[in-house]
Amino acid sequence: MSVSQEQAGWFAQAFGQMVGNIDQAVLGKQQVVRLALTCLLSEGHLLLEDYPGTGKTQLARALAATVQGSHSRIQFTPDLLPSDVTGVTIYEQAKRSFEFHRGPVFATIVLADEINRASPKTQSALLEVMEEGRVTVDGTTHEVGRPFMVVATQNPIEQAGTYRLPEAQLDRFLMRTTLGYPDHEATVAVLADAARRDRSKGLRPVVTAQVVSDMAALADQVHIDSAILAYVSRIAEETRRHVNVRLGLSVRGCLAFVRCAKTWAVSQGRTHVVPDDVKALAEAIMSHRLLLTAEAEFAGVEVVDVISQVLAEVAPPTERVA
Incomplete structure (x- = not known):
């Protein structure tokens, strides 16, 4: 079942209303807001990594306020336990039975503030819920x-007393982006x-939680040509053999490209994906999935430089596959 032009128009209108609503709280950051909403409607999770005071928490709160669902905030600290996130079973004396008390992770939008300040065990508890x-x-x-x-946030500074997210677990986040000043x-x-x-x-x-689910289901039906799929595959292959890359884009990363490109395309009122959709999402999809070699890091090479080089070397398709 394909998406009709009428359905794409409705999706784009609802998407624009959500962007406009969040823009009232996070000024001048429409591109980041669009990425965050694309992540939500692609049923993924977002990692915001930036300096303090740039509006990371404000964006997460505005996103939760725009969706008429429940939302919660978890302030990660070194003494936070996994049960503080997921919930705990408590014996109720009056009922003479054990009852499960839900943790803050049971919400539509969960803000995990400064996730790198919690212990690896607590981080793993959250990441497991994200995956399962x-x-x-x-x-x-x-x-x-x-x-x-x-929506997890972490600061790239003040690393003393923090627990860096393992690279393998960073892959659980569909996107990573920064707000900037x-x-x-x-x-x-x-x-x-x-x-x-x-x-x-x-x-x-602006929308209910049910509408978000309906929009996510609609985005799954957006057409993506085999030529675009081959383009994504070639990008992944190029990252794996790049001289400065130790670990290239995984198959999970390729799937993230496809899911997000569909949502990005229909958010602009199109019923199909074009190569520019892949390019627009490349940094948000790949920046936390590519690992550079030690020599490249020592030489000052940045992941964004590698991404730009890969996109320049892999030619986008110009014709559809029959």
Whole structure:
């Protein structure tokens, strides 16, 4: 079943309304907002890595406020336990039975603030829920529901006392992006409205959780030609044999490309994916999946430089496959 032009138009309109709503809280960052919504509607999880005070938490809150679902925030600290995230079974004296008390991970949008400050055991508990979509406590499985998205934040500075996410577990995040500092006009607008401590607090929901699920299902039906699939495969192969790359793009990374490219395409009112969709998502999809060699890191090579080089060397398709 393919997506009709009418359905694509409805999707693009709803997507635009969501972007506009979040833009009221996160000024001047529409590209990042679009990436975050693409991640949500592709049923993935987002890692925001940037310096303090750039609006990472504000973006996550605004995203949760835009979707009429539940949301929670987990402030990760070194003493946080896995049960503090997933929940715990407690004996209820009055009922004379054990009952499961759900943790904050049972929400539509979960903000995992400063995830690299928690111990590896607690990080693994969250990452397991992200992958499986359920929690198992004392032999009983509890579904977290759909839609479900984790927005994790971490700072690239102040590494003392933190636990870096293993590269293999970073692959669990569909995308990684950065906000960066706002431009001059956006900064002046924020300063002029300094009395508002939380710009996301006044936002009203634009769509319901059910609509998010419907949009995700619709995005899955977007057409992607075999030529585009071959293009993604060639990009992955090029990263694996690149002289500066120790670990290239995995098959899971290729699947992330396909899922996100479909959502990105229909968010612009198209019923099919074009090569520019793949290019637009390349940095967000690959930046946390490529590992550079020690020699390349010592020489100051950046992952974004490798991504740009790979995209320049792999020619995009110009014709559809019959």
